[in-house]
Structure formats: structure tokens, C-alpha cells
Amino acid sequence: MDTSTRNALCTILLLAVLAAVLYVFQKHGTEYQIRILNNMAIFITLAVSYNLVNGFCGILHLGPNAFITIGAYTSALLTMSPAEKQLSFIIEPLIWPLSVIQVPFAVSLIAGGIAATFFAFLISFPVFRVRGDYLAIVTLGFGEVVRVLCNAMQSLTNGPLGLKGLTPYTTLWWSWGVAVFTVVVITKLVNSSYGRAMKAIREDETAAKAMGVDPFKHLLLAFLVSAFFSGVAGGLLAHLITTISPTLFTFFLTFNLLIIIVVGGLGSTSGAVIAAALFAWGGEALRVVESPMNLGFITIPGIPGMRMVLFSIILMVVILFARRGIMGRSELSWDRLFTALRLQTKA
Amino acid sequence: MNDFFQLDNLVMQFGGLTAVKDFSIIIEPGELVGLIGPNGAGKTTVFNMITGFLTPTSGRVLWQGRDITGWPPHAVTAQGIARTFQNIRLFTDMTVLENVMVSFHHTIRSRFWKAMLGLPSHKREEKRIEKEARAFLEELHLGHLADEKAGSLPYGQQRRLEIARALAARPKLLLLDEPAAGMNPQETMELAKLVREIRDRRRLTVFLIEHDMKFVMGLCERIKVLDYGITIAEGSPSEIQRHPDVIKAYLGEPKHA
Amino acid sequence: MTATILTQQFINGISLGSLYALVAIGYTMVYGILRLINFAHGDLLMVAAYAAIYAVTLLSLPWQISFPLVMILTGLFGILVDRVAYKPLRDAPRISLLISAIGVSFLLENLAIVLIGGVPKGFPRPDIFARVIDLWGLRIQVLTVYTPILTLVLLMGLLYIVHRTKVGKAMRAASKDFETTRLMGINLDRIIAVTFFLGSSLAAAGGIMWAMKYPQVNPFMGVIPGLKAFIAAVLGGIGNIVGAVVGGFVLGLGEILIVALFPQMAQYRDAFAFAVLILVLLFRPTGIMGEPITDKT
Numbered sequence: 044m045d046t047s048t049r050n051a052l053c054t055i056l057l058l059a060v061l062a063a064v065l066y067v068f069q070k071h072g073t074e075y076q077i078r079i080l081n082n083m084a085i086f087i088t089l090a091v092s093y094n095l096v097n098g099f100c101g102i103l104h105l106g107p108n109a110f111i112t113i114g115a116y117t118s119a120l121l122t123m124s125p126a127e128k129q130l131s132f133i134i135e136p137l138i139w140p141l142s143v144i145q146v147p148f149a150v151s152l153i154a155g156g157i158a159a160t161f162f163a164f165l166i167s168f169p170v171f172r173v174r175g176d177y178l179a180i181v182t183l184g185f186g187e188v189v190r191v192l193c194n195a196m197q198s199l200t201n202g203p204l205g206l207k208g209l210t211p212y213t214t215l216w217w218s219w220g221v222a223v224f225t226v227v228v229i230t231k232l233v234n235s236s237y238g239r240a241m242k243a244i245r246e247d248e249t250a251a252k253a254m255g256v257d258p259f260k261h262l263l264l265a266f267l268v269s270a271f272f273s274g275v276a277g278g279l280l281a282h283l284i285t286t287i288s289p290t291l292f293t294f295f296l297t298f299n300l301l302i303i304i305v306v307g308g309l310g311s312t313s314g315a316v317i318a319a320a321l322f323a324w325g326g327e328a329l330r331v332v333e334s335p336m337n338l339g340f341i342t343i344p345g346i347p348g349m350r351m352v353l354f355s356i357i358l359m360v361v362i363l364f365a366r367r368g369i370m371g372r373s374e375l376s377w378d379r380l381f382t383a384l385r386l387q388t389k390a
Numbered sequence: 391m392n393d394f395f396q397l398d399n400l401v402m403q404f405g406g407l408t409a410v411k412d413f414s415i416i417i418e419p420g421e422l423v424g425l426i427g428p429n430g431a432g433k434t435t436v437f438n439m440i441t442g443f444l445t446p447t448s449g450r451v452l453w454q455g456r457d458i459t460g461w462p463p464h465a466v467t468a469q470g471i472a473r474t475f476q477n478i479r480l481f482t483d484m485t486v487l488e489n490v491m492v493s494f495h496h497t498i499r500s501r502f503w504k505a506m507l508g509l510p511s512h513k514r515e516e517k518r519i520e521k522e523a524r525a526f527l528e529e530l531h532l533g534h535l536a537d538e539k540a541g542s543l544p545y546g547q548q549r550r551l552e553i554a555r556a557l558a559a560r561p562k563l564l565l566l567d568e569p570a571a572g573m574n575p576q577e578t579m580e581l582a583k584l585v586r587e588i589r590d591r592r593r594l595t596v597f598l599i600e601h602d603m604k605f606v607m608g609l610c611e612r613i614k615v616l617d618y619g620i621t622i623a624e625g626s627p628s629e630i631q632r633h634p635d636v637i638k639a640y641l642g643e644p645k646h647a
Numbered sequence: 648m649t650a651t652i653l654t655q656q657f658i659n660g661i662s663l664g665s666l667y668a669l670v671a672i673g674y675t676m677v678y679g680i681l682r683l684i685n686f687a688h689g690d691l692l693m694v695a696a697y698a699a700i701y702a703v704t705l706l707s708l709p710w711q712i713s714f715p716l717v718m719i720l721t722g723l724f725g726i727l728v729d730r731v732a733y734k735p736l737r738d739a740p741r742i743s744l745l746i747s748a749i750g751v752s753f754l755l756e757n758l759a760i761v762l763i764g765g766v767p768k769g770f771p772r773p774d775i776f777a778r779v780i781d782l783w784g785l786r787i788q789v790l791t792v793y794t795p796i797l798t799l800v801l802l803m804g805l806l807y808i809v810h811r812t813k814v815g816k817a818m819r820a821a822s823k824d825f826e827t828t829r830l831m832g833i834n835l836d837r838i839i840a841v842t843f844f845l846g847s848s849l850a851a852a853g854g855i856m857w858a859m860k861y862p863q864v865n866p867f868m869g870v871i872p873g874l875k876a877f878i879a880a881v882l883g884g885i886g887n888i889v890g891a892v893v894g895g896f897v898l899g900l901g902e903i904l905i906v907a908l909f910p911q912m913a914q915y916r917d918a919f920a921f922a923v924l925i926l927v928l929l930f931r932p933t934g935i936m937g938e939p940i941t942d943k944t
């Protein structure tokens with residue numbers, strides 16, 4: 044059997060195992076377990092697409108929360124029934140034609156992705172005129188602007204009240220389906236000639252230009268693809284949480300994604316997947332430090348904010364002492380796995 | 391009127407400083423031309439103006455009958471002018487093969503979404519690029535290093551890889567900025583041989599900057615001398631060596647005497 | 648809109664602008680030398696404000712002593728942040744440095760939540776700042792008048808240090824050409840420490856005045872003023888101290904006057920600064936007083 048057939052079979056096997064696990068949890072899992080699994084998938088989608096820009100292109104984009112927000116609102120507005128919308132928008136009615144449109148969930152997700160991509164395109168001109176710290180601030184600023192707009196444009200977003208009572212369409216199949224698709228597509232992109240051009244820009248933008256790579260075009264490509272998947276993930280999140288408001292997806296969410304991709308290793312998709320899964324699980328597990336603990340004879344009061352302190356410390360420790368994170372810039376692959384196994388058996 | 395390559399009265403000012411003044415040259419296909427001058431004379435600035443890294447204050451860059459002044463660097467490269475850098479600028483964390491493959495990227499025809507979906511037509515193109523890149527490395531005697539990280543190569547090899555990478559962009563005109571800098575005499579000699587070989591085999595035109603006089607005099611057919619941005623001499627190696635202004639400029643700069 | 652109200656708003660704008668200016672100076676100084684946006688700079692406002700609360704309430708120091716003391720302590724704290732979070736990354740990729748700065752910012756904010764709690768605390772504003780005076784028919788709080796005056800005094804002091812002292816000259820040299828300065832044998836670590844000290848103390852002054860203005864303090868109080876002050880620094884031309892002050896005034900005045908002239912824009916106020924930032928970057932990336940950026944290949 045040649046290696047590419049073997050690898051394809053292994054991948055199919057892995058997906059089958061994943062499907063079986065999801066099936067079992069969807070049927071018999073507790074609400075808590077299902078929530079963690081959904082979070083895992085959505086964080087994987089978000090982290091892998093965020094890493095495309097920050098890890099592979101080497102620029103510091105701090106506005107994924109903006110695209111998540113745009114995706115969430117778009118998708119939510121499209122799945123709500125006209126009657127629900129009329130009930131929700133009490134201060135100012137929702138503008139036509141959004142007020143009468145209702146589409147299937149899948150279509151709304153894609154629409155969320157497209158809306159996010161569209162806004163990413165709009166701001167790409169000021170964003171990519173600058174680099175480094177400036178780019179970071181401009182993208183961060185965009186996140187703030189989106190929040191302000193969501194608050195202010197009541198006839199589109201229902202202002203500070205947000206959108207409530209969305210149908211919980213997001214099942215494990217949806218969240219994991221999107222996650223798998225995202226990982227596959229972004230991996231293919233990164234390993235293609237386009238991905239190589241992005242990495243060249245990360246390594247040395249001047250040299251990349253001299254070799255015929257147009258930085259704007261490739262940064263834009265990464266930025267738009269990333270925004271698309273962030274938008275889709277936003278739609279998934281909206282229909283998981285079922286209530287969205289302008290303050291839901293703040294810079295705080297971006298910060299979490301940043302921790303994930305730094306810990307996973309900037310520029311490693313497998314690293315982002317591993318770290319996102321750890322984060323979704325660890326984030327829940329760490330809730331204990333914030334809730335009161337009863338040890339039988341004594342009750343330790345929970346300390347709010349402690350989780351974020353821990354996360355910040357983790358980020359700083361990784362950046363200061365283990366800058367490569369879990370995976371550095373390398374990837375897990377079947378080839379590597381089998382090579383490692385072979386060495387094991389030989390030894 | 392030459393319609394291969396011509397620089398027409400290029401001027402570059404940085405604030406009050408005129409780094410290059412009225413620089414003109416006509417280069418014929420297949421020529422090997424040298425550009426020399428003391429440190430800070432404005433040589434690299436000339437290259438930067440040709441390749442679009444700087445937009446000249448005035449003057450024109452004419453290439454194959456077109457005015458390409460102020461075009462962005464990647465567009466200039468796509469038109470067939472490639473360059474190397476004085477201070478090596480490899481993609482250090484990528485392999486030697488990948489470094490070269492980057493230069494092929496502008497020849498790729500399949501769109502990004504084909505790459506994302508992994509369509510067969512795209513895969514074929516990737517295969518072609520890889521094959522050509524490997525052949526390329528063989529030609530420059532770097533084939534055995536294909537899978538090494540570029541940053542881990544010894545200095546001389548890195549210089550060579552810079553040239554390979556520029557050549558992989560399929561230029562008709564190759565600009566080399568101090569290709570022999572930091573090389574020992576042995577390596578310098580091999581480099582001169584390599585440059586002449588490539589020129590002959592690929593029918594390339596080469597315009598190079600170099601401080602190593604032996605290298606320039608031995609390799610170039612025609613030389614231009616810059617001092618403080620002004621062209622002070624032009625001619626064959628033997629003419630340049632005898633030119634009084636050149637001798638003065640270099641004696642005033644003992645570092646390169 | 649009457650002339651009185653307009654004048655009143657103008658004074659408010661100047662006052663707000665001078666707060667932005669104080670904070671912007673720190674950004675611009677650090678950026679000038681390290682080419683780093685010190686994300687944690689805004690949080691120093693919060694650190695200083697809490698420190699001032701504790702100095703006045705717990706230690707019962709008079710404000711005349713506590714406020715300068717807090718400025719010095721915050722200055723030292725700024726040096727500490729640099730030593731712990733930035734210094735080890737001097738030769739690392741820029742992205743790491745910036746991520747570290749974001750990490751410090753979140754750490755400070757959340758440590759404040761853990762240690763002090765997220766509920767806003769009242770700020771013990773000395774009575775003399777709270778007084779309202781009557782100036783030609785305008786009713787103005789004393790603080791509003793003192794803020795720009797104090798800013799100008801501090802600015803004069805800073806400009807004196809930067810232009811007249813040896814360490815200040817070295818600072819300017821370092822911000823022009825970091826590498827050469829390093830080669831000339833100047834002790835860069837000392838220069839960087841002084842830079843962080845000065846910038847952080849000014850942020851402390853800004854933080855205390857900000858806290859007096861509202862008068863309350865919470866763990867996230869530094870975030871928005873920090874971002875806006877940074878924008879002011881860019882607007883003025885990053886790396887340029889006088890530019891930062893000019894940028895601060897322009898931004899502060901702009902924010903207040905836009906809302907005053909177009910009340911329906913009030914809810915967009917926080918987006919105004921970012922719109923300014925984007926316009927500046929698009930049309931004059933070097934800011935009002937900046938030198939053109941050249942990029943050597």
C-alpha cells in the first residue's frame with residue numbers, strides 16, 4: 044500500500060471514530076458534555092482560521108471578535124421568523140427586507156460568513172496599509188467600532204437589547220462538521236503555493252516582494268478566508284447560546300483566541316486544534332476556581348476573575364519562556380506518526 | 391533607441407540628501423555590467439529604484455519598451471527583473487526547496503479556491519513547480535540541500551541560494567547586490583564562474599554591484615562608477631582601472647583601496 | 648447653541664484632551680525607543696488610581712503627598728513591567744513582544760478584579776478640586792481648569808529633561824537610531840528604564856485626574872482612555888512628545904465638540920477616535936508632526 048492511500052484510509056478512519064464519538068454523546072451525553080464538545084469544535088474553527096492570519100502570515104490581527112459578531116448577527120437575523128423579529132424589535136422595527144426573510148440554518152451560516160468577509164474586505168485597505176503594532180490597533184479598533192455600531196443601529200441589531208430566543212440549531216454535527224471542513228480547507232491552503240507565499244511574507248516581506256509575491260493580495264486572501272470562517276463560527280455560537288448582544292463578543296474573546304494560538308504554536312494548525320480543545324475543556328474545568336468550593340469542613344469562596352488571571356499568566360509564560368508553544372511551526376501528520384511508530388518498534 | 395533596458399536620468403532624494411543624481415544607462419541583452427563605488431555612493435539605491443522598492447524622485451526606468459517607473463516590486467519581478475539583496479534575506483525558517491518554490495508562485499495559474507479544495511488541476515501545478523524547483527537546485531549544485539532549513543546553511547551557500555531563488559523567478563535581467571560579500575577568495579572565484587555560466591546557459595543579462603575589484607574586473611564587460619550619487623566613470627575594466635577620477639574616489643576611501 | 652455653552656464645551660474638550668495628552672506621552676516615548684505599543688500603558692491609569700485610593704484612605708496620607716508618591720511608584724512599576732515582560736523579548740519577533748504586552752494588560756486588569764473586586768470604588772476627591780467656580784457666567788469645576796494647567800507644567804518638566812539633561816539627550820539619540828546608540832556604548836537599559844519611569848508617572852498623573860473627574864475607579868477604567876491616548880499619539884506623530892500633546896488636545900476637543908454640535912452622534916462617540924485613526928493612517932501615516940517613515944532595504 045503506498046503512503047498516500049494509507050494516509051487517506053487513516054483519515055477516513057479518524058473521521059469515522061469522531062463521528063461515532065459524536066453520535067454517542069449526542070444520544071447519551073449530558074448537557075454539560077455536549078456543551079464542552081460544541082465549544083471545542085467552535086474554538087477549533089475560530090483558532091484555526093485566526094491562526095491563518097496571525098500564525099502563517101505573521102501579522103497581529105486583533106479583530107476576529109468583530110467578524111464573529113457580524114456572523115452571529117447576520118445568521119441570527121436570518122433564522123428568526125418574521126413574527127419573532129417583530130416581537131423582539133420593540134424600540135425600533137427591523138428594517139425591510141430583513142424583517143420578512145427567513146432562511147434555513149445552513150444558508151444563514153454561509154450568509155454570516157459572507158457578511159463577515161464583506162466587512163473584512165471593506166477594512167482591508169486601511170488595515171494593510173500598515174504593519175506591526177499599527178495593524179494590531181486598527182483591527183482592534185474595528186472590533187470596538189462594530190460593538191459601538193451594534194449598540195447604536197437599533198433598527199438592524201435591536202441595540203443593547205440584542206437578539207433573544209434563537210432556535211438552538213447548533214448540534215454537534217453542525218459544529219464539528221464546520222470544524223472539520225475548516226481544518227481541511229485551511230490545511231490545504233497553507234500547504235499550497237498560496238500558503239508558501241504567505242509564509243514567505245511572514246519570514247521576510249521585502250524578499251517576498253522581490254520574488255514576485257504581492258503581499259496585499261495574499262494577506263487579503265488570508266484575512267478574508269479567516270473572516271469567513273469566523274463569521275460562520277459566529278453563526279454557530281449564536282445558535283448555541285441562543286441570545287446575543289453587542290457586549291458578548293468583545294476583545295476578551297479575541298484574547299482567548301490569541302492565547303489558544305500562542306499556546307498551540309503560532310503557525311501550526313494542529314497546534315491550534317490541540318490548544319483549542321484543551322482550552323474548551325480546561326476553561327470549563329477551571330470554573331471551579333471561581334465558584335465556592337465545599338471541602339466538607341470548610342468552604343473556600345470562589346474568586347471571580349481568577350480564571351483570566353491564570354490564562355494571562357499562561358500566555359505570558361509561554362511567550363516568555365516557551366515561545367514555540369506546543370507544536371512550534373510543525374504539524375502532526377500520518378507520515379510523522381508512522382515514522383515515530385517505526386522508530387519505536389525498531390528500538 | 392534600445393528597447394531592452396534603459397535607465398533615464400534617475401534621481402533619488404531623501405529629504406535634503408541626493409543619494410543618486412542623473413543616473414542613466416543602457417544595457418543590451420546578454421551583457422554583464424558592473425556598478426561600483428565607495429560605501430554610500432548610491433548603488434543599492436539604484437537597484438531599489440529599478441525594482442520598485444523606491445520610487446525615483448525623477449527619471450524613468452524603461453524595460454522592454456515599457457515605462458515601469460514606480461511599479462510595485464512584485465510586478466517588476468513578474469515582468470522579468472529579479473534581484474538579490476546585499477544583506478542576505480532568505481526565508482530562514484523555510485526549506486531550501488520552499489525558498490525556491492516561492493519564486494515560482496507568480497507563475498501559478500490555478501486560483502486560490504482550487505488550492506483550498508485540493509482540486510486535481512491545482513495538484514498538478516504544485517507537482518510541476520516542485521519538479522522544476524528541484525531541477526533548478528540541481529543546476530546550482532544545491533540539490534542535496536533541498537530539505538534543509540535555509541537559515542541553517544553556511545554563509546557561502548546562503549549567498550548561492552539567494553541567487554538560485556532570484557533565478558527561479560525566471561528573470562531576463564538579474565540584479566546582484568554584492569553577491570561576493572563575505573566570501574573567501576575560493577568561493578568568490580567559484581561564484582564568478584557560476585555567474586558567467588548561468589549567463590551563458592540562460593542567455594541572461596546581469597547587472598551587479600560589487601566591492602571586490604578582482605571579481606568585478608574579471609567578470610564584467612562594462613563598468614559604471616558612482617561616487618556620492620554621481621556617475622564619475624564608465625567603460626571597460628581596463629579603462630576604469632586607469633581612470634583618474636576613479637582612483638581619486640577610491641583613494642579618498644581607504645577602506646576599499 | 649449659545650456661545651456660552653460652546654465655550655463651556657471647549658473648556659471641557661481642552662480638559663479631556665490634556666488627559667489624553669498625559670497618557671499619550673508615555674505611549675509615544677516607549678514607541679520612540681522600543682517601537683512597541685505598550686498595551687499595558689492604559690492599565691497604569693487604573694493601577695495609579697487604586698494606589699491613590701489606598702494611599703489616601705488606608706495610609707491616610709494627605710493628597711499633596713499621596714499623589715506625587717503614587718506617580719513615583721507607578722513610574723517604578725512601569726520599569727518593573729518592562730523588566731519582566733519586555734526586556735527578555737528585545738531580540739524576539741515583534742509579534743511576541745506585542746502579545747506579551749497584551750498579556751500584561753489582561754493580567755493587571757484581572758488581578759485587580761481578583762484582589763480588589765470588580766465593583767467600582769469611589770475616589771476620594773479632595774474638596775478643592777470638586778469646587779465649582781463661576782467664570783464669566785460659565786460654571787466650571789476647578790478640576791477642569793487645573794487639568795490642562797498641570798498637564799502643561801508636567802510637559803515643561805518633561806521637555807526640560809528630554810532636551811537639557813544628558814539622559815534626555817541619550818533618549819533622543821536612542822529613539823533616532825537604537826542600534827547606533829547601543830554601539831556608542833550608551834547604557835540602553837538605563838535609558839529604557841528612565842523612559843518607562845517618565846511615561847508611567849505621567850500616566851499615573853492622568854489616571855489620578857481621570858479618577859477625580861468621574862470620580863470612581865474600576866479594573867477596566869484604563870482601557871478606553873489608553874486606546875484613545877494611543878490614537879492621540881499616532882495622530883500627533885508617534886515618537887514625538889509635542890505631537891502626542893497636540894494629538895491629545897485635537898482628539899479630546901474633537902470628541903467633545905462633535906457630540907456638542909451633533910447630539911445625535913453621541914452614541915457613536917467611542918467610534919470617533921478609531922475613525923480618526925483610520926483616516927490618519929490612510930492619508931498621513933506619520934501624523935501631524937511626524938517625520939516621514941523611511942524603510943531601508
Ligand SMILES: Nc1ncnc2c1ncn2[C@@H]1O[C@H](COP(=O)(O)OP(=O)(O)OP(=O)(O)O)[C@@H](O)[C@H]1O
Nearest residue numbers: 404409428429430431432433434435436941942943
Ligand atoms: N531609504 C532611505 N532613506 C534615507 N536614506 C537612504 C535610504 N536608502 C539609502 N539612503 C542613503 O542614501 C545613500 C546611498 O545609499 P546606498 O545604500 O545606495 O549606498 P551603497 O552605494 O549601496 O553603499 P554600500 O556600498 O555601503 O552598500 C546613503 O547615504 C544612505 O544613507
Ligand SMILES: [Mg+2]
Nearest residue numbers: 433434435476
Ligand atoms: Mg549597497
